Amino acid sequence: MTRLVMWDIDRTLLVSGKAAHQAYATAFTAVTGVAWRAMAVTAGRTDRDISAEIFAAHGIADCEPHLDGFFTRYADEVHAARHLIAEQGHLLPGVRDVLQALAGRPGVVQTVVTGNIPAVAAAKVGAFDLARAFDMDIGGYGADDVARAPLVRRCLERTHAKYGGPVHPVVIGDTTFDVAAALACGAVAVGVATGATSAAELARAGAHAVLDDLSDVDAAVAVIAG
Known part of the structure; x- marks a missing residue:
């Protein structure tokens, strides 16, 4: 077994550290063109759940059409800042x-x-x-x-x-x-x-x-x- x-x-x-949250903000604005306001509570939640709340809080009721592009850009931003994960965390x-x-x-x-x-x-x-x-x-x-x-x-x-x-x-x-x-x-x-x-x-x-x-x-x- x-x-x-x-x-x-x-x-x-x-x-x-803060690298992933900053990547979230950068990716969100890059994909939607909407200025970033604030991060949602993330503990224990999934990126799909978090994204739905963030998009809604920024005036975008349906996040699904944006998610593939957002997740791709988010991943790129995190990898670009990967050194900060170890440095800050x-x-x-x-x-x-x-x-x-x-x-x-x-x-x-x-x-x-x-x-x-x-x-x-x-x-x-x-x-x-x-x-x-x-x-x-x-x-x-x-x-x-x-x-x-x-x-x-x-x-x-x-x-x-x-x-x-x-x-x-x-x-x-x-x-x-x-x-x-x-x-x-x-x-x-x-x-x-x-x-x-x-x-x-x-x-x-x-x-x-x-x-x-x-x-x-x-x-x-x-x-x-x-």
Whole structure:
């Protein structure tokens, strides 16, 4: 059985600084010609969901005709500023060691389920040299759907298509959105209180396990690997 470990990125693995938000603003104005006003709340949400809110707040009721062009330009802007992700941001405690420890376990496959579109997810993990830990091809991404649970489902579908056989899924994230998505898809939900959501809130949302962070590598691996 494959132990499929699905990581959220932002505030679970790393903090990326302001580069992505600036790229959002630049791409939005470049594609729409509308002056940028403000960013939406992003924690736990998908880029499709965030974009719909931002476009509406800037007077564009239907974002769909613009999304392909916007996501392409957004990805280009993030890659151009990729050096700033590492300069302004940082890895969260224990992340590199936990990823390496899990990578050495037979039957464990690690990927990402993130609100980011694929190219931006790749830029963020690549900025900290984490890409080798993940099978990015099977991930669930913010371009897949507005809601979070369908991202987990898409990841499971891609995993079955690539690896076959039974899968034991685990979702790791810092928000109640991550926990809810895991539970909706029959996955083990592991909350990590490294974002704005407290350990108590993650537990109340139904997380099977909650960690303050990943600094206790052995404890984190035991929870995640089962």
